[in-house]
Amino acid sequence: MKDFKRYIVTSALPYANGPVHIGHLAGAYLPADIYVRYLRMKGEDVLFVCGTDEHGVPITIRAKKEGIKPQEVVDKYHELIKKSFEEFGISFDIFSRTSNQIHHETAQEFFLNLYNKGVFVEETTQQYYDVRAEQFLADRYIVGTCPKCGNTNAYGDQCENCGSTLNPTDLKNPHSMLSGEKPVLKETTNWFLPLDAMQGEIKTYIDSRKNWKTSVLGQCNSWLTQGLQPRAMTRDLDWGVKVPIEGADGKVLYVWFDAPIGYISATKEYFQQRNDGRKTTTDNHVKSGGWEDYWKDEESCLVHFIGKDNIVFHCIIFPATLMAYNKGEARQFVLPENVPANEFLNLEGNKISTSRDHAVWLHDYLIDFPHRVDEMRYVLTSIAPEAKDSEFLWKDFQARVNNELADILGNYIKRVVDLVHRYCHGKVPDIHKTRKEIEEQFNTSETTLLLDKLIREFKFREAMFEVIDIARKGNQFLAETEPWKLIKTDAEKVNEILFKSLTTCLMLARHLYPFMPNTAKQIIHQLKLENDALDYYSPISNHLKYNHPINGSFIIFNKITDEEVEIQIQKLEDKKLSNAVEEMKDEKVSDGKAILPFKVTTTFDEFSKMDIRIGTILEAERVPKTEKLLKLLIDTGIDKRTVVSGIAEFYKPEDIIGKQVCILVNLAPRKIKGIESNGMILMAENSNGELAFINPSKEIDNGGSVK
RNA sequence: GGCGAGGUAGCUCAGAUGGUUAGAGCGCAGGAUUCAUAACCCUGAGGUCGGGGGUUCGACUCCCCCCCUCGCUACCA
Numbered sequence: 001m002k003d004f005k006r007y008i009v010t011s012a013l014p015y016a017n018g019p020v021h022i023g024h025l026a027g028a029y030l031p032a033d034i035y036v037r038y039l040r041m042k043g044e045d046v047l048f049v050c051g052t053d054e055h056g057v058p059i060t061i062r063a064k065k066e067g068i069k070p071q072e073v074v075d076k077y078h079e080l081i082k083k084s085f086e087e088f089g090i091s092f093d094i095f096s097r098t099s100n101q102i103h104h105e106t107a108q109e110f111f112l113n114l115y116n117k118g119v120f121v122e123e124t125t126q127q128y129y130d131v132r133a134e135q136f137l138a139d140r141y142i143v144g145t146c147p148k149c150g151n152t153n154a155y156g157d158q159c160e161n162c163g164s165t166l167n168p169t170d171l172k173n174p175h176s177m178l179s180g181e182k183p184v185l186k187e188t189t190n191w192f193l194p195l196d197a198m199q200g201e202i203k204t205y206i207d208s209r210k211n212w213k214t215s216v217l218g219q220c221n222s223w224l225t226q227g228l229q230p231r232a233m234t235r236d237l238d239w240g241v242k243v244p245i246e247g248a249d250g251k252v253l254y255v256w257f258d259a260p261i262g263y264i265s266a267t268k269e270y271f272q273q274r275n276d277g278r279k280t281t282t283d284n285h286v287k288s289g290g291w292e293d294y295w296k297d298e299e300s301c302l303v304h305f306i307g308k309d310n311i312v313f314h315c316i317i318f319p320a321t322l323m324a325y326n327k328g329e330a331r332q333f334v335l336p337e338n339v340p341a342n343e344f345l346n347l348e349g350n351k352i353s354t355s356r357d358h359a360v361w362l363h364d365y366l367i368d369f370p371h372r373v374d375e376m377r378y379v380l381t382s383i384a385p386e387a388k389d390s391e392f393l394w395k396d397f398q399a400r401v402n403n404e405l406a407d408i409l410g411n412y413i414k415r416v417v418d419l420v421h422r423y424c425h426g427k428v429p430d431i432h433k434t435r436k437e438i439e440e441q442f443n444t445s446e447t448t449l450l451l452d453k454l455i456r457e458f459k460f461r462e463a464m465f466e467v468i469d470i471a472r473k474g475n476q477f478l479a480e481t482e483p484w485k486l487i488k489t490d491a492e493k494v495n496e497i498l499f500k501s502l503t504t505c506l507m508l509a510r511h512l513y514p515f516m517p518n519t520a521k522q523i524i525h526q527l528k529l530e531n532d533a534l535d536y537y538s539p540i541s542n543h544l545k546y547n548h549p550i551n552g553s554f555i556i557f558n559k560i561t562d563e564e565v566e567i568q569i570q571k572l573e574d575k576k577l578s579n580a581v582e583e584m585k586d587e588k589v590s591d592g593k594a595i596l597p598f599k600v601t602t603t604f605d606e607f608s609k610m611d612i613r614i615g616t617i618l619e620a621e622r623v624p625k626t627e628k629l630l631k632l633l634i635d636t637g638i639d640k641r642t643v644v645s646g647i648a649e650f651y652k653p654e655d656i657i658g659k660q661v662c663i664l665v666n667l668a669p670r671k672i673k674g675i676e677s678n679g680m681i682l683m684a685e686n687s688n689g690e691l692a693f694i695n696p697s698k699e700i701d702n703g704g705s706v707k
Numbered sequence: 708g709g710c711g712a713g714g715u716a717g718c719u720c721a722g723a724u725g726g727u728u729a730g731a732g733c734g735c736a737g738g739a740u741u742c743a744u745a746a747c748c749c750u751g752a753g754g755u756c757g758g759g760g761g762u763u764c765g766a767c768u769c770c771c772c773c774c775c776u777c778g779c780u781a782c783c784a
Contacts, residue, residue, distance in 0.1 A: 215778090218711040222779070226710070308712085308778060343712080344777070351777090382732090383720085388713050389777055396719070396733090403733060407746055415743040422742070462721075465732075472732095479748040484741075555744060629783055646783030667784060680784050 004301035004337075006045035006287065008294040009036050010263045011090075012306040013053035013098065016077040017062045020084055021359040022392060023345040023352040024307075026380040031342065031460050032305035033090045034381065037514035038455050041536050045287035047294050049266040050085075051096030052078045055240040056255035070239045074099055084362035088373055089517050093286060094273070096266035098241075098258060103265035107258040108244040110325060111233070115245060119324045120191035121230055129186035130176040136236035136250075137176055137183050144174035188236050190251070191243075195228035198320050202228065205319055205335060213458075215387070216341050219311045231317065233257040260318040263304075267291040296331040304339045314339050340458040343385035347392050348572055357575050360392070360568070368568070374516040375401045375557065381464050381515055394565040402559045404468060409519075410557040412471040413508075415478065416501040417526050417553035423487050428502060428548040429495035438503055439540045451511060460515075467511045474504045502527065502544055510534055522556050611666040612682065612706035613637065614696055620653035631675055634663055637703020641665075644677035647691055660695045662706050 011032040014020050020029075029050075036048040054074035063070040074097070082095050096103070114120060128137045176183045195202070206220045233254045234243050240252030268291045273279040294300050304314045314336060322333040345352065352359045365376060379397050382404075383390045420426060447466055454463035478501065483494045505523055513520035513534050524533050528551045533543040618640060619633035630648045634641055643663065662682040669678045683691040696704070 213712095215712045219779070220711095222709095222711045226780075312779080346777095387720090391719075393718085399718085399733065402744095406744060411744055411746050415747075417743095419742055465721095468732090475743095475747050478742075479740080482740090482742090487742095553743085557744085559744070644783080648783085664784085672782070672784085677784075 005297070005299035006294060007036075007039055007047070007301045007303065008263075008267065009039075009046060009048045009303045010305065011048075011050045011092075012304075012310055013051055013259055013262050014081050015056070015058070016052040016054045016074040016081065016097070017059045018077060018354055019361050019363055020081050021352060021354075021361050022365070022376070022380060023347070023359070025088065025090075025362060025376075026345045026384050026392075027307040027342040028305045029085065029088075029090045030377060030380055031340065031384065031458065032303075034460050034463075034514045035303070035305070035455065035458070037091060037517065040285040041510070041513060041534070042452075043285075043537070045285065047267065047270065047286050047288075048091065048093050049096070049263055049270065050090075050092045051094070051098065051262055051266045052081055053255065053259045053262065054078065054097055054099040055252070055258060057237065057239075060237070060239045071099070080363060084366070087366055088362060088377065091517075094266050094270040096262065096269050098262045098265070100265065100269065102269050102272065103258070103262055104241050106265040106268060107241045107253055107261045110261050110321070111241075111253060111257070112244050114193075114321070114324050115191070117324070117327055119193070119327075120233065121194050122189060123192050123230075123232075124187050124189045126185040127188045127236060128174065128176075128183035129188075130181055130183050132176075132181050136186070136188055142174050142176060142183060190232045190234045190236075192230040193233050193257075193317070193320060193324070194230045195316070195320055196230055198323065199224065199228050201323055202316055202320055205323070206315065209338070211457075212338060213340060213387075215308065215343070216311055216315060216339055219308070220315045223312055223316055228316070256313050256317060257321065260313065260321070264291070264295055267294055292331060296333055298332070298334060300334050301337045302334050304336050306339060306341050308341045308343050311339070311341050314341075338458070343387070343389045345380075345383070345385050345390055345392055348394065348569065349391070358572060369564075374519045375405060375560075377516055378405055378464070381460055384461050386459065386461055394568045398560040398562075398565045401557060406557040406559050408475065409468060409471045409508075410555060412474050413505055413523055413526060413556060414553045416474070416498070416505050417550060419478075419483060420498050420502065420550060421552065423483060423491075423494055424498055426549055426552075428544045428546060428550065429499050430546040431492075431496045431499045435499065435541060438500055445507075447511070455514070464515050467508070467515065470504060470508050470511065474501060474508070477501070477504075499544070502550075503540055506533060506540060506544060510536060519556060526551050526553060608707075609666075610664060612662055613665050614660055614700045614702060614704040614706065615663045615665075616702050617656050617659050617661060620651075620656050622648055622653060629672065632681070634661070634679070634681075635702050636663065636665055636679075637701060641678040642675065643679045643681060644672040644675050645681045645683075647681070647683065651693075656693075659693060660699065660702075662694045 009032055012028045014024060032048065032050075036046055039046045052074065059070050059073050063073045066073070078097050085092065085095065098107075128142055130137050174183055175181060203224050206217070206224065209217065231254075234248070234251050234257075235254050236250060237252050238250060240255065241258050242248075243251040243253060270279070270286075271289075271291050274286075288294060295302075306314050319335045322335055326332045347358060347360065350358055366373075369375070375397075379400050380392075382400060383392060383396070420428075447470060451463050451466055454460075454466065478497075481493075481497045483497045486497070487494050505527060506529070509520040509523035509527075510533075512523070520534060521531065524531060527533070527544070528549060529543050532538060613636055615634040615636045617632055618635050621631050622629070630645055630651070630653060632643045632645055634643055664680045664682060665678075667678075667680050669676050682694050684694050
């Protein structure tokens with residue numbers, strides 16, 4: 001890997017419409033923090049930025065629901081999220097927010113730059129518009145029947161029941177969440193980033209990234225082979241960064257355009273604060289003077305830590321934006337050097353779900369387990385979903401804390417400290433003859449080299465295992481040398497054993513620091529050393545001096561009791577139960593609620609245009625490679641025609657042959673999956689989206705009309 | 708349906724370019740020990756490497772088919 005002069009490290013901007021949970025932490029924040037702490041400890045020039053993403057439709061919806069302003073929503077969650085991260089020791093140099101002035105300016109400048117270069121393709125499209133509310137409807141503001149699963153409360157961008165991604169125009173019976181009205185399609189102009197035209201250079205970029213994770217590269221290549229499509233970078237909405245050009249009133253930048261730019265504005269803000277003297281901490285590891293050093297210097301290494309759901313934005317869209325910006329500029333933005341996306345963390349056998357509250361929220365954990373931050377950091381790192389989805393189980397949490405942290409690591413430290421008190425009067429023993437040798441051995445030890453390799457390859461789980469292994473080996477060493485027996489015959493030898501053990505404790509603290517900073521400091525404290533003892537390159541003899549008195553031992557990790565974890569498990573169970581109750585309530589309510597409002601008044605003439613007949617199904621077969629389509633042959637009394645219908649979920653082909661149905665016969669033909677469909681079978685639908693045929697209550701001749 | 712990533716001991720996970728008896732930690736069983744949070748240390752049992760074919764002297768590792776999980780993306784007037 002190339003040697004970089006400095007690093008700019010980002011963690012995905014958490015969305016400010018809710019708190020953060022352990023899945024977020026394990027996916028994008030802890031790994032980044034470990035990486036950054038390690039680099040700092042090695043004396044690298046590194047800047048670590050993050051902040052809340054405060055734009056986009058879900059926030060406006062949440063505000064509306066709670067009857068407050070969007071700004072109030074993001075203010076609340078910005079503070080909560082920021083505090084949670086601070087308490088978990090995520091050591092951002094700055095935790096900013098996209099509602100800041102500086103971000104709006106930066107994002108607008110970005111947009112204008114591309115606009116002036118003629119990068120965007122201006123396109124006028126049809127979007128749903130709510131006439132009564134006098135505004136365009138964002139995808140999330142449109143509710144209708146999910147075309148895939150029949151859920152009547154699907155949103156225009158996604159169905160939360162079946163998880164499908166949707167377009168608003170996919171919805172059946174769409175209606176506006178603002179007024180309940182059926183929305184109308186209306187023209188609007190938006191600016192598109194022509195990713196299709198940029199496909200070549202994006203591919204060249206992706207192809208040059210050999211060391212990326214297979215899952216990340218796989219996902220990118222999947223997008224590339226499917227062919228990139230232009231993507232709108234503006235939206236008709238009033239919450240966000242205003243589109244800075246004339247005639248764009250009521251439009252804001254697409255959140256995914258402005259969010260990654262948030263990394264840049266956060267960097268700018270950092271230096272602004274620093275120059276103002278508003279940054280009080282001494283960030284010695286931030287060695288360069290301005291934001292452009294980090295973003296526009298080819299010797300800067302840009303690393304984005306994200307979850308797998310963000311891959312396309314960080315690996316394709318954001319780099320494309322940067323590439324477009326770079327055209328004709330003297331100083332070029334660097335492109336992401338690596339995007340070590342993690343998979344997802346599951347919880348007690350189920351996906352973590354914000355809406356169902358199936359999660360371990362950071363702020364809750366801090367209340368239930370105060371001063372146990374490192375325990376969570378340890379467990380989440382040891383089960384981090386680095387290569388595949390992984391599972392958080394409270395029982396496993398307990399076992400890891402008790403068996404690994406308390407028994408192996410914590411006990412080892414206490415064991416050594418106690419031995420030194422018992423056999424060396426609580427002072428670092430003098431073994432001047434061999435101490436240099438011991439130090440050198442540690443500085444060039446295989447573990448040190450291995451850890452460096454693993455961390456730079458983002459293999460934090462394995463790296464941390466190696467660190468704990470130091471304690472394991474330390475325990476072995478004591479068991480083999482048995483100083484408690486040797487003390488009777490060879491005090492000199494005991495001194496050497498314990499000096500070695502003390503050195504191991506110090507090295508353990510240093511190696512542990514990126515993963516468990518509090519623990520590292522506690523170890524240092526037991527040895528009665530200052531924090532500068534954690535400096536990777538500081539000679540051990542500067543700290544473990546002859547006759548240096550150490551502190552008395554104390555227990556670093558208390559064991560987690562059965563009761564404690566059972567409470568947590570019960571908590572989740574209770575949530576499940578109350579969710580089930582809620583859902584039942586919802587269903588009852590929705591029996592009334594889900595019934596759509598009547599459509600606008602029509603005329604008899606309009607209705608008469610519909611030629612609805614009675615027909616009989618003669619043949620029925622599944623359309624291959626589809627889930628919901630049946631190909632039907634209908635005898636309409638006048639002809640026999642083919643109709644494709646989305647009813648395969650509810651009817652088996654063999655069961656419906658011979659049934660009579662209502663069919664709209666004068667509907668313009670349409671090709672579906674290559675089959676020409678002539679007409680439409682009329683279906684009745686209940687609130688669960690289940691379909692049923694409408695047929696005459698006594699047999700009617702085929703071709704009989706319905707009026 | 709298409710694409711991408713996974714499916715390896717009870718649990719959580721490692722296993723470049725195919726090669727002797729498939730690994731680790733925890734858990735479990737047995738032993739040893741007493742300096743330490745009944746901790747530590749040693750030994751051991753446990754796997755037809757999702758299923759089925761194939762290529763090969765030889766496959767967890769390569770090819771084909773199928774099943775399951777997760778993500779992205781479709782069709783359903």
